Amino acid sequence: MGYRKIIFLSCILSVFYLSGYAQAPSCSAVAKFYGKDSINVTTFGASTVAGVGGFSFQPGLLNNIESCYTGVIVTVTKNGVSGETTTQGLVRFPSAIAGRTGFILILMGANDALAMADKKSKIGDTEANMRYYIETSIKNKLIPIIGTIQYFNDKNNQRLKTANLYVTQINTLYKRLAKEYNIYVADINRAIGRDFSLYQDYVHPNAEGYKLISFVWFDAINHAIEDRLLLVGLNQNYPNPAIDRTTIGFSLSQAGHVKIDLYNISGTFIKTLYDSYQNAGYQTINVPLNDLNAGIYIYTMQVGGQVISKKMIVTR
Numbered sequence: 159m160g161y162r163k164i165i166f167l168s169c170i171l172s173v174f175y176l177s178g179y180a181q182a183p184s185c186s187a188v189a190k191f192y193g194k195d196s197i198n199v200t201t202f203g204a205s206t207v208a209g210v211g212g213f214s215f216q217p218g219l220l221n222n223i224e225s226c227y228t229g230v231i232v233t234v235t236k237n238g239v240s241g242e243t244t245t246q247g248l249v250r251f252p253s254a255i256a257g258r259t260g261f262i263l264i265l266m267g268a269n270d271a272l273a274m275a276d277k278k279s280k281i282g283d284t285e286a287n288m289r290y291y292i293e294t295s296i297k298n299k300l301i302p303i304i305g306t307i308q309y310f311n312d313k314n315n316q317r318l319k320t321a322n323l324y325v326t327q328i329n330t331l332y333k334r335l336a337k338e339y340n341i342y343v344a345d346i347n348r349a350i351g352r353d354f355s356l357y358q359d360y361v362h363p364n365a366e367g368y369k370l371i372s373f374v375w376f377d378a379i380n381h382a383i384e385d386r387l388l389l390v391g392l393n394q395n396y397p398n399p400a401i402d403r404t405t406i407g408f409s410l411s412q413a414g415h416v417k418i419d420l421y422n423i424s425g426t427f428i429k430t431l432y433d434s435y436q437n438a439g440y441q442t443i444n445v446p447l448n449d450l451n452a453g454i455y456i457y458t459m460q461v462g463g464q465v466i467s468k469k470m471i472v473t474r
Contacts, residue, residue, distance in 0.1 A: 183373060185226035186380040188440050191409040193389035196231040197223055198260030207265050208238030210362040218372030243269045244287035251291060255298055262295045263375055265305035268361060271324035275317055281327055292339050303378045304332045306347035310361045311354045318360065344378035346371055384439045392459045392466040399471035400447055407442045408459055416461045423454040431457060447472050
């Protein structure tokens with residue numbers, strides 16, 4: 159798809175308890191159609207990636223992936239150096255991604271914003287550096303996901319107020335680059351906003367902040383998998399048994415013509431449920447059932463020479 163993917167955690171409410179954050183994520187339907195035997199994630203950046211105060215997002219991210227992608231080998235590596243700017247990180251980036259496959263999560267730029275506030279750096283430097291990270295990742299067949307940087311807690315601090323102006327500029331830059339390179343953004347800044355109760359100091363997340371960040375990264379990875387790595391698949395309709403209507407999900411590894419037909423249990427054609435071209439990724443259709451008698455039906459999906467079928471039960 160020729161536009162950027164700006165990822166925000168759309169299911170925040172589903173992973174919160176009144177007393178804090180849930181331990182398990184809401185699993186996306188894309189996990190059912192993931193066709194590889196592993197998910198490898200390299201995290202690269204400064205202090206928020208390195209972890210601060212005994213907290214980090216990598217264990218939560220690992221748990222999220224393992225909880226939903228069962229039977230898949232998952233690795234999450236940590237490559238963070240506190241205090242680094244995007245310029246300082248350039249020298250170690252090749253070794254951080256050497257031999258890695260899968261996803262590269264890049265979270266840098268807060269220290270660039272501080273340097274800009276101190277007139278020691280310019281936005282053009284950050285852009286050139288981020289282009290290097292993106293292009294090198296793609297050249298090494300990694301899927302880049304860029305994290306937006308969170309605001310500084312700038313209460314009564316003019317330097318941090320100025321730095322936050324550059325935070326906004328940097329995040330705008332990252333989204334523009336994501337659109338240009340057709341990659342992904344995990345919008346951490348939008349998820350956290352200016353909720354400084356999620357901080358342990360002027361910028362670094364506390365335990366709850368890191369857990370929220372792990373969900374934002376997880377949502378971004380799900381979206382990238384949906385776009386690029388799914389097998390062709392047909393999901394079981396839900397609910398099943400169904401009464402008045404049901405939902406059918408399907409996935410495509412690339413754009414193509416999809417036709418979904420409905421048959422009775424004897425193999426007699428009943429009607430076409432869907433007949434259209436569709437882009438790659440996971441899709442759902444709503445199917446009204448009011449015109450069907452109670453019984454067992456078969457629905458089939460035809461795409462790219464393949465035919466996949468599932469059983470549907472209708473009750474009254």
